[in-house]
Amino acid sequence: MSRYSAWQIVKQGLTGNKSWEPAWRDASPKSSYDVIIIGGGGHGLATAYYLAKNHGITNVAVIEKGWIGGGNAGRNTTIVRSNYFMEGNTEFYEHSLKLWENLSQELNYNVMFSQRGHLNLFFTPGQRDAMIRKYNIMRLNGIDGELLDRDQLMSKVPHLNYSQEARLPILGALYQGRAGTARHDAVNWGYARAASNLGVDIIQNCEVTGFISNGGQLVGVETSRGEIRAEKVGMAVAGSTSLLAHKAGLGRLPIESHKLQAFVSEPIKPFLDSVVVYGVGHGHFYISQSDKGGMVFGGNLDGYNSYAQKGNLPLYTDVASCAMNMMPALGRVKLLRQWAGIMDMSMDGSPFITKTDINGLYLNAGWCYGGFKATPASGWCFAHTIAHDAPHDVNKLLTLDRYKTGHMLDESGHGPYPKSH
């Protein structure tokens, strides 16, 4: 497959753009593979790519029940950051951010990663102190982060609600300059193209209906397009993890499926050049502006378990009021679209990339709100875990048994609660 380059654009442009090839092969299933990855979202496609690229395992199938990138990979608010303070999360998300920084070059596909900076606002001295502690821990781990006081923040983002009459006046923000946004579909297509180039079969419209085992060893899966054999099967199906876990015999997991809404406004002129986030009390809000000009934003979960990819009205109004509190200038901007995705909400707000009790079955799940930014490292670590039948140092704490041994990665300090993020 030809590399994308400026020369290609000129050449194709001069010849009527008639000989572009499809970016990746839409394959039909073979009867067996070395590794099957269930789930053609960003994480599954990245896993297949890194299996081929880093571990030389190219006889790989990614099987997807719908079309690639049609689940949460295409439904998120595209924020990328690494502001985590617990060992286990810190190194994992920073590893991911480093992979993001070179991803377009590595994949030869423009994922439009824009390090526009991420501002986490604070409103109370207590909140400020907790955030300073977190960002100090990040800095000790070599991750960038700085404290902006109210004046510095005002010169950076002048049109937030700085009124002293506000319910909670803004005191300042913690800033991660290397954080930003990326184009979510491009990430999926880029990984699909790069994986397909290395020989990976991407099989769409192929739903897993069961698992085949032989004496305690997993040997393949039953699908809507027939039986496919493989000695190693990796699941990266956030949102539907519990359903497949039951089919595989893993039983109940520390996960609830919840829906999270996202919103995008009509395109407007450049208005916001960073990602702005705040969480105070029950209020939670994050916003950025896409390259097309749409304001992309979201807030809390709808609040009750759900597998329906549609959001409810009370949350919609809640998020809109968060937007108005923070950026009153948005009041006349019309909403263009609104949608919902199904999150794997884990009991401590952190994910798992791990082996399971079933030989040959590997699990990548529990991403809560945070799966998009994790995409490169998730695939990188999951590929390592599958190839070596053991985790890498970067994901060794993202286990499933941490709940039993008391080693939860509970960033928000909520205790067992399937709605942390």
Place this chain on the structure above:
Amino acid sequence: MLRLDCPVCGLRDHDEFTYLEDGSITYPKLTNENQDDWFDAVYLRENPRGRHVEKWHHTFGCRTVLLVERDTLTHVIGKIKPAHPKIAAALKQPATAKKRS
């Protein structure tokens, strides 16, 4: 908007309620020291796609905790009753079963 038929207050919008948790969980007795039993109740979830029994608190109404049957895919609401068996039984008595809507 979901609408829940509260046995005390009648049909109300769900934003009067607070979703509490999966209603199928049975917590071990406080004297039970078996770690596995606690782990099971505190962390593991059936997480079905389909019929789900759950606890909702009528925060801005009668403040009763209700057990609600709801389909997690279609959001169709089934049977609703107070979570506390004594309140459920009391509501069945003719004198206290008056329903306002």
